[in-house]
Amino acid sequence: MTKLECRQIFAMLSEYLDGELPPEMCDQIESHIHGCSPCVEFVKSLETTIRYCRRMALEHQPAPLPENLKAELLASYRKSCGLDS
Numbered sequence: 138m139t140k141l142e143c144r145q146i147f148a149m150l151s152e153y154l155d156g157e158l159p160p161e162m163c164d165q166i167e168s169h170i171h172g173c174s175p176c177v178e179f180v181k182s183l184e185t186t187i188r189y190c191r192r193m194a195l196e197h198q199p200a201p202l203p204e205n206l207k208a209e210l211l212a213s214y215r216k217s218c219g220l221d222s
């Protein structure tokens with residue numbers, strides 16, 4: 138399998154955030170992210186958000202990432218990977 142590119146990651150990110158991807162796909166996304174500096178920067182904020190959401194889910198009902206938060210993350214990701222132009 139060829140190396141994933143930022144825009145491929147981006148295309149799957151929404152499903153990734155929703156936990157809808159199979160584990161092996163999550164692994165591929167994560168391994169790309171850790172070897173790619175724009176993605177590293179992005180994922181720092183992403184991980185904070187995910188931790189926050191998981192903590193909320195433990196205390197309350199399991200809930201998907203709020204749509205506005207997800208849109209914000211996707212926008213900042215697109216910008217950091219230069220996909221905005």
Ligand SMILES: [Zn+2]
Binds near residue numbers: 143146170173174
């Ligand atoms: Zn990347």
